[in-house]
Amino acid sequence: MNETYRAVQVHRDRYLVRNGTEEYYCVLTGGLRYRDEYPVVGDYVEITVNPYGDSLIRSIRPRRSAFYRPDRRGHADSFVKTMQVQPLIANIDYVFIITSLNYNFSVNRIARYAAMAAAGGATPVAVLTKADLCPDIETAEKEVASLNRDLEVISISSYTGYGLERLKTFFRPGVTIALLGSSGAGKSTLVNTLAGKEVMRTGGIREEDSKGRHTTTHRELIELDGVSFIDTPGLRELGMIDAEEGIDSTFSDIAELISRCAFSDCTHGNEPGCAVRQALENGSLSPERWKLFSRLEKENSWSKIRKNEKMMNTAMERRKLKRSEQK
Numbered sequence: 001m002n003e004t005y006r007a008v009q010v011h012r013d014r015y016l017v018r019n020g021t022e023e024y025y026c027v028l029t030g031g032l033r034y035r036d037e038y039p040v041v042g043d044y045v046e047i048t049v050n051p052y053g054d055s056l057i058r059s060i061r062p063r064r065s066a067f068y069r070p071d072r073r074g075h076a077d078s079f080v081k082t083m084q085v086q087p088l089i090a091n092i093d094y095v096f097i098i099t100s101l102n103y104n105f106s107v108n109r110i111a112r113y114a115a116m117a118a119a120g121g122a123t124p125v126a127v128l129t130k131a132d133l134c135p136d137i138e139t140a141e142k143e144v145a146s147l148n149r150d151l152e153v154i155s156i157s158s159y160t161g162y163g164l165e166r167l168k169t170f171f172r173p174g175v176t177i178a179l180l181g182s183s184g185a186g187k188s189t190l191v192n193t194l195a196g197k198e199v200m201r202t203g204g205i206r207e208e209d210s211k212g213r214h215t216t217t218h219r220e221l222i223e224l225d226g227v228s229f230i231d232t233p234g235l236r237e238l239g240m241i242d243a244e245e246g247i248d249s250t251f252s253d254i255a256e257l258i259s260r261c262a263f264s265d266c267t268h269g270n271e272p273g274c275a276v277r278q279a280l281e282n283g284s285l286s287p288e289r290w291k292l293f294s295r296l297e298k299e300n301s302w303s304k305i306r307k308n309e310k311m312m313n314t315a316m317e318r319r320k321l322k323r324s325e326q327k
Helices: 030-034 107-119 137-145 164-170 187-195 244-250 252-259 275-282 287-326
Strands: 002-011 014-019 022-028 044-048 055-060 066-071 084-090 094-100 123-129 152-155 176-181 220-224 227-231
Touching: 002 022, 014 044, 014 055, 022 030, 022 044, 030 055, 066 107, 094 107, 094 187, 107 123, 107 137, 107 176, 107 244, 107 287, 123 137, 123 187, 137 152, 176 187, 187 220, 187 227, 244 287, 252 275, 252 287, 275 287
Parallel strands: 022 055, 094 123, 094 176, 123 152, 176 227
Antiparallel strands: 002 014, 002 044, 002 220, 014 022, 044 055, 066 084, 220 227
């Protein structure tokens, strides 16, 4: 009999799944491997329990949301990195974009995470950590909040407890929260603070550039008072792919301007009736915000082209293989 469990850890070809207090290590059936279907942390899976060894994952339940990143497997770093998408985590309600208020602070990075979170069906929340080390928290919050009027921005300090009460308004039983961001931003420290004990190993940052050392080496789902937190290793970079809706959501003001252009194929250059150019000229749209939007949109468009080419080539190869087998 198949039972539904949730994947809480992934270790190469073995998966730790949980349902209440019951936990099992599992492997995939051959059918899932053949179809290249692999669970990620947060997935709900149907398993057949084996009391004498690894249990079997027989199916993956449909995902209601997911956070994706480009899959660079099989490609050199210098080549196009966005040939296909790879789900990192699944069935999440909120993505806490953990960003440290130090020299590694980047609104550009927050915009990327927010767009990909929204594209995958989750709600992004910008969590600015190490507020006790920042001399001007208000300016940093305003800079991030300018990305989108609906993006909630919360500054916290796991050391002093500042801002944690605001953060706890998201903690409701049954909610799943993913913690994403660069290494050293304070993801694991936040989990430990909320738990009241060390449940995730933490490390410091390099003083010369404020970049963190990788301490979380795998994605893991941790339950605290009915709330599920997914801690993740720091991502060195995050490319854009299949993020049209997420980009439009993050830059809803620019999407609105584009919809008001006189021509549907407006390049926002010299065409008459361009609402974007008018907003840039009258100062209602900042050049920096427009440049960030344009950069993310161009990257997403290029990624989509490469992904479609990859899918087409794969389909052609499968057709050739099928024809050769029929002969």
